[in-house]
Amino acid sequence: xxxxxxxxxxxxxxxxxxxxxxTIVRSLASLLLLGLILLRQLYGSVAAGLVSVLLLxxxxxxxxxxxxxxxxxxxxxxxxxxxxxxxxxxxxxxKGTLRVVCISDTHxxxxxxxxxxxxxxxxxxxxxxxxxxxxxxxxxNDWLGALPHRHKVVIAGNHDLCMDAxxxxxxxxxxxxxxEYNDPSVSRALLSNCTYLENRSVVIDGIKIYGSPMTPPIPxxxxxxxxxxxxxxxxxxxxxxxxVDVLVTHGPPHGILDKTVTGLHVGSETLLKExxxxxxxxxx
Numbered sequence: 001x002x003x004x005x006x007x008x009x010x011x012x013x014x015x016x017x018x019x020x021x022x023t024i025v026r027s028l029a030s031l032l033l034l035g036l037i038l039l040r041q042l043y044g045s046v047a048a049g050l051v052s053v054l055l056l057x058x059x060x061x062x063x064x065x066x067x068x069x070x071x072x073x074x075x076x077x078x079x080x081x082x083x084x085x086x087x088x089x090x091x092x093x094x095k096g097t098l099r100v101v102c103i104s105d106t107h108x109x110x111x112x113x114x115x116x117x118x119x120x121x122x123x124x125x126x127x128x129x130x131x132x133x134x135x136x137x138x139x140x141n142d143w144l145g146a147l148p149h150r151h152k153v154v155i156a157g158n159h160d161l162c163m164d165a166x167x168x169x170x171x172x173x174x175x176x177x178x179x180e181y182n183d184p185s186v187s188r189a190l191l192s193n194c195t196y197l198e199n200r201s202v203v204i205d206g207i208k209i210y211g212s213p214m215t216p217p218i219p220x221x222x223x224x225x226x227x228x229x230x231x232x233x234x235x236x237x238x239x240x241x242x243x244v245d246v247l248v249t250h251g252p253p254h255g256i257l258d259k260t261v262t263g264l265h266v267g268s269e270t271l272l273k274e275x276x277x278x279x280x281x282x283x284x
Contacts, residue, residue, distance in 0.1 A: 093119075098205050100246070101149065107159060108136050110143050121204055122149040124194075125157070126213055126250030132161025132168070132224065134182045137190045145193035151204050152194035156213040156225060157250040162187045163198075163213070164224035175222045197248065201241055210244040212236075215251030216268050225250070233270040240274060247275065 032055070040048040093099050101117050104125035116122075122144075129136035137160075144152050156163040161176050165184035172178050188196055195202050197211030213225040214236055227236050240247060251268055252258040253275055258267030 098207060104250075105157065106140075108140075110140055116147065118148055120149065121151045121153060121209075122147060123209075123246075123248055124152070124154045125248055126155050127157030127159040128154065129160050131178070132159055132163070132176065132182070133178065134162065134187065134190060137162075137187060141191050141193050144191075153197060153202065153204075153209055153211065153248065154191060154194045155197050155211040155248055155250060158213075158215050158218075158223035158225055160213070161224045167222065167224050167226070171222050199236075199239065201244060207245045208241065208243055209246040209248060210241055211248040212240075213250045216266060218266065229268070229270075233268055237268070237270050237274045240278075242278075 036048050036052060039051060098121065099117075099119035100121045100123060101119040102123040102125065103113070103116065105127040106113065106124070107127055108130040110128065124144075128140045144154075161172070161178075162168050162182040162184050168176070168182070168184050172181060188198075197209070199212050199214070201208055201210040203209070214227040215223075215225060216229050216233070217223070217226040227233055249271065251271065253272035254267035254269045255265055255272065256267060258265050260266055
């Protein structure tokens with residue numbers, strides 16, 4: 001197990017991106033400070049000063065080419081979702097069309113989102129809870145019920161722990177750190193104001209929507225709905241129906257909106273190949 005794996009394993013399962021970044025930065029800063037102290041003792045103040053200037057220059061270079069924040073991560077969008085939503089199109093819907101609105105990863109903060117565009121179908125692509133508890137699901141379901149969309153389609157994500165019976169029963173008390181057992185057998189029934197998809201499809205106004213919560217595992221972390229890369233990954237995504245119109249997943253394809261707060265691309269290579277092989281472009 002690598003040092004990073006050990007650090008991630010010690011973090012709470014519901015750790016936010018800010019907490020993860022803060023922990024990593026503090027660890028790296030402590031190691032850097034220790035290294036500079038040793039360097040000063042061995043080679044003097046001049047050498048330690050030159051190394052400090054070099055490290056500062058590298059940091060400025062990284063931020064310049066990768067954006068504001070640690071390892072290029074910019075948390076601005078997390079705190080300004082309302083501004084982003086206001087920028088979305090609110091033009092009148094054309095007759096004979098199906099308007100689909102897609103949101104994801106609200107992590108229990110759904111009530112902070114204002115002005116969600118109206119439409120025929122609302123898709124939520126998982127992580128509607130942060131700790132994966134029944135109370136969070138109930139609150140999310142109540143919020144869904146108040147939205148005007150004719151259809152609401154929801155899939156789970158890796159944070160929606162008690163939706164995954166197999167993983168939850170094994171890890172609910174220790175790794176997930178839940179004080180009480182949230183019975184997975186009743187979790188889906190709590191989502192009464194939507195259509196919940198878990199590796200299945202639904203047809204709405206002639207449009208077939210297939211949803212899957214599966215994601216590649218994160219090293220050092222135990223989460224819901226993980227599917228190992230390789231053979232298991234290939235077997236799973238091969239089950240996507242051939243006639244699907246809209247594919248809803250929590251884990252993204254590799255290289256498409258899959259960059260983590262640590263700068264790694266963690267999307268599924270298999271999902272990328274499976275989806276690209278089904279996309280056809282034609283001239284209009």
